[in-house]
Amino acid sequence: MKILILFFLIFHIYHVNADEIYNLIKIPNLEIYKLKNDNNIRYLSAKGNFKIGVNKNITCEKVDLDNLNSKFSVIEKNINLYNSDFLNKIKLKYIVFCENLFISGINTGGIPDNKNRTLILDINFNKKYFERMIHHEVFHMIQNSHSNVFDENKFSSFNKSSFNYAKCSTCSDKLNLDLYENTNGFLTEYSKSIPSEDMAEIFSFLMTDKETIEDRISSDKILNNKVNFIKLNLAKIDKNIL
Amino acid sequence: MIKTIKASKSEKILFIFLICLSIFAFTSFFLLKNKCLFVEKNNLSKLKFNKPNNIAVMNVECGNVIIELYPDISPKAVERFKILIEQKMYDGSAFYKVSENTFVQAGDIEYGNINNLDYSKIGSGKSGLGLLKSELSNDFKFTEGSVGFARATEFDTEDSEFFITLKEIPIYQGEYTPIGKVVYGLDILTKIKTGNKAIYVLRPDYIKTFRMFNSN
Numbered sequence: 021m022k023i024l025i026l027f028f029l030i031f032h033i034y035h036v037n038a039d040e041i042y043n044l045i046k047i048p049n050l051e052i053y054k055l056k057n058d059n060n061i062r063y064l065s066a067k068g069n070f071k072i073g074v075n076k077n078i079t080c081e082k083v084d085l086d087n088l089n090s091k092f093s094v095i096e097k098n099i100n101l102y103n104s105d106f107l108n109k110i111k112l113k114y115i116v117f118c119e120n121l122f123i124s125g126i127n128t129g130g131i132p133d134n135k136n137r138t139l140i141l142d143i144n145f146n147k148k149y150f151e152r153m154i155h156h157e158v159f160h161m162i163q164n165s166h167s168n169v170f171d172e173n174k175f176s177s178f179n180k181s182s183f184n185y186a187k188c189s190t191c192s193d194k195l196n197l198d199l200y201e202n203t204n205g206f207l208t209e210y211s212k213s214i215p216s217e218d219m220a221e222i223f224s225f226l227m228t229d230k231e232t233i234e235d236r237i238s239s240d241k242i243l244n245n246k247v248n249f250i251k252l253n254l255a256k257i258d259k260n261i262l
Numbered sequence: 263m264i265k266t267i268k269a270s271k272s273e274k275i276l277f278i279f280l281i282c283l284s285i286f287a288f289t290s291f292f293l294l295k296n297k298c299l300f301v302e303k304n305n306l307s308k309l310k311f312n313k314p315n316n317i318a319v320m321n322v323e324c325g326n327v328i329i330e331l332y333p334d335i336s337p338k339a340v341e342r343f344k345i346l347i348e349q350k351m352y353d354g355s356a357f358y359k360v361s362e363n364t365f366v367q368a369g370d371i372e373y374g375n376i377n378n379l380d381y382s383k384i385g386s387g388k389s390g391l392g393l394l395k396s397e398l399s400n401d402f403k404f405t406e407g408s409v410g411f412a413r414a415t416e417f418d419t420e421d422s423e424f425f426i427t428l429k430e431i432p433i434y435q436g437e438y439t440p441i442g443k444v445v446y447g448l449d450i451l452t453k454i455k456t457g458n459k460a461i462y463v464l465r466p467d468y469i470k471t472f473r474m475f476n477s478n
Binding site for chain 1: 365
């Protein structure tokens, strides 16, 4: 049995791709895309497909550089809304670009990894929601690094008592990202999935379309409470982000 | 009566060719096997340094690697490094993590000694001296031959493991605590056994001795 374990270990060891970036953030097949930026963020791109995570359940494909070049200015414009001090506080240093990002077989726009200070972004994510998706994923990094500040029970208590979130973000079929005409406490269908997605949706709209949100909350008390909750708690981390 | 048969001209040529081939194969085998053959040795008695107190000599299979330590940049890390050297704790330490032409890493005191390699735990060993706070420098460039303290994913987890870069790695700037730079013998490090494309090396090369220059 011991020999079998040793054999498995050796086999496993021998199939880890070794390079200096892997050594740093534990994602193989990456190369530097842009290193020096005003807010000290570092952009990396996938030069080959990669599989990471538990049971290699996160997969992504290499980027087409022309594709990335055409989208980079939009990404950079949005990421530049965060200063280096704030990015330090939320443990975000590396943004990894790849195409067709999947987690456990489900297509996703981004995957935050606070432990490695990394946010993986799928540059092929739906154009319509692309900018909002960036901030949505950044919020997950904010919440992960300040879970005591963004208390999900307190946030959930703003909803009507009859409402219940799903058990996980992919447990429900509430995935639509379009803004509701009648918000009724929720900005999008996806907001109804779980509290953290609800918060992330609010934050993403605040970063990309603040005026619309200000307009909606004037006639939606639940949403107003939620927006204030996000604003108030964000101010505890950085007063100038919103 | 036995007749003596003279070898033909072509047979003689073939015989000479076979002898030459076997000599070539024999010498090639030994030349190729000796990876240190064309590596320049560093004779310590001929070397002089402005700050000999900050010079460390790492002896590996192919010779001496001379490292200048930078206490001005990272005083605590260099102090720890010197303690580990003076206590001979790096002797026998395996280069278990090597990326070809990129970096070599050694210094796991607990699980990475050549006499006591534990592949299931390697990289997680402790020196017993406690963890250090990261001493990061945004100005220090990890050019070829830079020596840095390795750490876990989190900062402030430096202990004893160190790496040496074999090429410039700009992404390491501000990420790792710099300890110093190789001043002689970088080519020796390029001969350290790699794990092919893998990050961990089986039957690795190791540090024979690691001493401060003054103690030699």
